[in-house]
Amino acid sequence: MSITDYCRRTAAFTREIMQQPATAKKDLRFSDLGFFLRFARPIWSLGVLALVATALVAAAKAVLPLSIKFFIDNILLGETPAPDTLIAGAGGLLSSLNILIAALLVLGFFTGGMDLLRNYWTARFREGYAFNLQTTLVEHVLSFPLSYFKSQQTGYIMSRLSDDVQILQYTVSQYLPQIASNALYVAFTFAILCFLNLRLTLVAVAFIPLYLLVNAVFIRRIRAATHRERERQAYVSRDLQEVISGIDTVKTHAAEDREVHRVSGTLKNMVDARIKNTMLSAFAEYFRVGTMSLMLIAVFWFGGNEVLAGAMTVGDFVAFAIYIVTFAPTVNTFFAFPVVMQPALTSAARLRELFRIPGEAGTGGGGGIVPAAVQGRIEFSGVRFGYTESEPVLSDVNFIARPGEVVAVVGRTGAGKTTLINLILRAFAPQEGTITLDNHDLASLDPRWLRRQISIVSQDLFLFYTTIEENIRYSRPEATFEDVVEAARKAQIHDDIVRFPEGYGTIVGERGTQLSVGQRQRIAIARAFLKDAPILILDEPTSALDMQTEDQIRRTLRLLVRDRTTILVSHRPSLLELADRVLTIEGGRARECRGANTTDTPGTDRTSLFGRSTVS
Structure with a gap:
């Protein structure tokens, strides 16, 4: 392929990913966010503790660069601060090098200890939230009518139950604490920057609309691309599960190459969707980094002129520059948050879609008649x-x-x-x-x-990967071991069971593959006897x-x-x-x-x- 062909394909690819997506029917509505907050209610106190610790750590980190100003202006240059502002008053207290070093040590120990507590409380909150969400989701999905499971493939359902929850869990554990920390750090830093030099702060703020513009251009595109990626990833899980479940059929028909070709086709669709999603995010990051670079250049140009004109001290400018160097990436991360949140919002929308599927009437604890006898x-x-x-x-x-x-x-x-x-x-x-x-x-x-x-004995019986005893007892969990043995005797499987080295404690294997077809069938009959x-x-x-x-x-x-x-x-x-x-x-x-x-x-x-x- 020639260089011209590569250029044409690249241009076509760029036009494709930048197309405005159609309105997504599965977008997460603002009202749905309240739905997901319900899973945090039992652990709200941990969330509050984590948030308070995050605020204290952010405040401590925001104060730290001020020590550079005090070190240069008050200690190295020996300037006497005029006590007309809070920062200037603090500079008077920290005019001694020993006091400044002691204050930095105290601040460091406080920040480190509080950060440990923040990580602990955040981890407890994250795991508690994921537990509440996944438990409720599994309970809800199991209430679906049998027709849902007969119309969907197992691998697809498993992807919806696991992948989307994991992404949402990762968001709760990584992105949300990060955005809370960044938001607080930006707020504290902005206040300090205003004290240092209000005019220069306004120069930095003037670039914020550019961040908003980047978000406006890319958010919906990334959300649509992420949804396509999630669906195709679910199809991959579906096909892989089907191949593994039917491995006996695949092997006996020497169909390995065919199945690899089929799975590779599904994988290719997922890879294409993932590349498009990655490039959209890369474009968005490119424009945000460009905006951040322009902000830094503008601050250095205006701030340098302020120092040369004598309107700003060297310590103020150095401290301001350090704040901007850390402030600009933080602002970049803060405004990138709506973009990087799109995978999580897509997963949340897909989970909300599952929660909207109604369960069977009566499975929620009401709505169905329960006759006294049959x-x-x-x-x-x-x-x-x-x-x-x-x-x-x-x-x-x-x-x-x-x-x-x-x-x-x-x-x-x-x-x-x-x-x-x-x-x-x-x-x-x-x-x-x-x-x-x-x-x-x-x-x-x-x-x-x-x-x-109803008891069922079917040609397509299912045994769980557990003991023979537990498989028989599945029809009546409260049954005693003696009840299980009696059911096995009636099903004429007891003699076979006791000949196994582990007896009723024998693990039957995946779907009961360690047993013969006749033995599996009689275990199913024993279940029916036990259920009665x-x-x-x-x-x-x-x-x-x-x-x-x-x-x-x-x-x-x-x-x-x-x-x-x-x-x-x-x-x-x-x-x-x-x-x-x-x-x-x-x-x-x-x-x-x-x-x-x-x-x-x-x-x-x-x-x-x-x-x-x-x-x-």
């Missing part, structure tokens, strides 16, 4: 549901599952069997019709209470098992379904023997399969089995 009668009446309005998966579904009855649901792949289960769990809400439990509309029930009444819920959902519980293991689990399931309302999704004929009735999902409708196997099952009344059906 009989287990489930009824679908005219239920219609589709993931898109134009393509319904289920349409006009009507059926009743009576207390203690086992209803099998069959149908081709994609017919809507899993959708039907998700509707019972309130992962989604029907677009038409109603689903009731004991004549209570599911939409009116507390969703957490509802799910406590009145409603049971079996979703292809033996689809991945061999015939011998399936026969063992079928005998276990025969015991598990007894006296429970059970919805069984399976194509295995051996499992359909457990059913009182078999429903077929076809064309979005549920109809009774008249040719169903009706082999007697202990404890099941088969009288008038099909004649009492209410299936459409």
Whole structure:
């Protein structure tokens, strides 16, 4: 590529990043800032202590350069200050070198000690704020309906929960203390500069509008660029999580190169966004540094003329120059604050967006009915549901599952069997019709209470990276060890467990990979036994098992379904023997399969089995 091509690409890149962004719908509103202050309320006293310590340190640092004036004018040149100002009066007290050195030592010890306290209180405040924020955020996200988690990838959600909180935490720990310290230092220094030379101070102040202009030009552009960067970073986390989670599939299909290419494409988009954001910040910093340099040049020119004209002492000018040398970068940092805060404001806006997503009705401690008892009668009446309005998966579904009855649901792949289960769990809400439990509309029930009444044994079971005991107990945390063992015996997994060296304390590995498929399935069944819920959902519980293991689990399931309302999704004929009735999902409708196997099952009344059906 020629030099001309590089120049053209650079010019095009500059025009692109300097384009005025469209109004961002996710910008943080001023009213939202009050929302984030709520997380500081429990620890407000630490914040006040940190702020007071910051003020004292800033004041001590602002006074320190005055010692140069006293050293030159009062000690070296031996001038006698006229006691007409506060600074001149202080100069009279510090006209002795010994006294000045002693005062500097006292000031140094005070500043160092107070700075240690400031760091301690700031750290306590920072960590307390992050803890309150993240705890509340996780609690809120876990209250989202299941449909949210089914529509978002895990890596994307994790990025929203961790990356944005970390950026906001970094802001609270670094930028906010820094801006508070700088603001106080600027205020104290400005007051001292006015005492030293008001005219020269006004010369420095004249450059502040230039800082404001730089901010006005770059703030919205940096905010938009930061939002693009955050979103693309979340996509990278999403893709990486998906690849790692599916590493077995990637390896068996020798798809490493394809996945690297896919992830690299997402990474490239993030890198491009990051470069644009970096260059915008660099442009803003370039103009701020230029403004600071012009300020310093103007102060040296006007101040030098003041000294030459005898209107300003050498000590005053040296002290003023030292103040300006430290004051100008501080002002630069102070006015850069709105720009460098854009990543934090973007993260705060993204977090506020999460907080605006409503949780399920009733998960906040109210708003949902909690019946006193459960009989287990489930009824679908005219239920219609589709993931898109134009393509319904289920349409006009009507059926009743009576207390203690086992209803099998069959149908081709994609017919809507899993959708039907998700509707019972309130992962989604029907677009038409109603689903009731004991004549209570599911939409009116507390969703957490509802799910406590349901046990699930699924083909896609999940085990946590903890012990076998804790995985079984997950369905009923208050259960005793004896209860866990009893559930394992009923699930016919106890003998397998005790053969492990660590027994019930065996770590099952990531998603239970240290166990066989059959063992994992029986642990899921043990969970269901332990939970002892009145409603049971079996979703292809033996689809991945061999015939011998399936026969063992079928005998276990025969015991598990007894006296429970059970919805069984399976194509295995051996499992359909457990059913009182078999429903077929076809064309979005549920109809009774008249040719169903009706082999007697202990404890099941088969009288008038099909004649009492209410299936459409």
